[in-house]
Amino acid sequence: MARRLRPVGLDFVAEAPLRLVFVARMAAAPERVHAALAGDVPGWARWFRAVTVARRVERAGGDGREIRLLGGARFLETVLADEPSRRYAYRVDVTNAPGVRAVLEDWQLLPAGTGTVVRWTVAVDGPAPVRLAVALGRPGLGHAFRDAMRSLDRRLAAMHGGGA
Numbered sequence: 001m002a003r004r005l006r007p008v009g010l011d012f013v014a015e016a017p018l019r020l021v022f023v024a025r026m027a028a029a030p031e032r033v034h035a036a037l038a039g040d041v042p043g044w045a046r047w048f049r050a051v052t053v054a055r056r057v058e059r060a061g062g063d064g065r066e067i068r069l070l071g072g073a074r075f076l077e078t079v080l081a082d083e084p085s086r087r088y089a090y091r092v093d094v095t096n097a098p099g100v101r102a103v104l105e106d107w108q109l110l111p112a113g114t115g116t117v118v119r120w121t122v123a124v125d126g127p128a129p130v131r132l133a134v135a136l137g138r139p140g141l142g143h144a145f146r147d148a149m150r151s152l153d154r155r156l157a158a159m160h161g162g163g164a
Contacts, residue, residue: 002074002094006102006125010080010089013106016123018131022142023119024149028156030085030109030116036152037088037107038079041065047155048148065090073097085109099130120145 013019026033036043044054044067053068063079074096081089092103108119122141124134 002096004094005092005100008091008102008104012104013121013123016125018124018134020122020138020141022145023117024146025112026116026118026149026153028116028153029114030111032156033109033116033118034085034088036156038082047151050144100124100126118149
């Protein structure tokens with residue numbers, strides 16, 4: 001059953017009771033990474049293995065996304081920050097995932113030579129058992145993130161004839 005979560009702003013990324021941070025280096029330049037994250041939402045299903053459906057949707061609060069994951073989790077999200085070559089952040093407004101009260105994901109893109117350091121923060125609020133379950137899932141999320149970043153980097157290199 002879908003449930004509405006507590007709406008949070010960008011400050012939640014620093015204030016959330018649980019924050020998981022993952023970092024990866026990519027050969028692709030920040031503008032190309034940002035274009036894949038923010039500009040090609042349906043493309044997520046081609047490079048992020050856990051994503052089965054990704055599409056833009058109209059949301060009352062601004063640009064939105066609908067995301068479906070392997071295993072059946074569904075999310076309706078509102079984009080909170082879309083700063084070309086720098087940042088892409090969104091909060092989850094509605095989900096069928098049990099127990100969570102608020103979720104925000106923040107993708108920071110930092111130039112690194114001709115490439116990009118991607119810093120993905122997942123900020124979560126929920127009762128203690130939910131926070132514990134999410135924290136215990138950290139290794140799996142980290143693996144999924146690193147795999148997705150490698151896959152995206154290969155995709156961007158193939159599309160643009162190289163990493164730079």
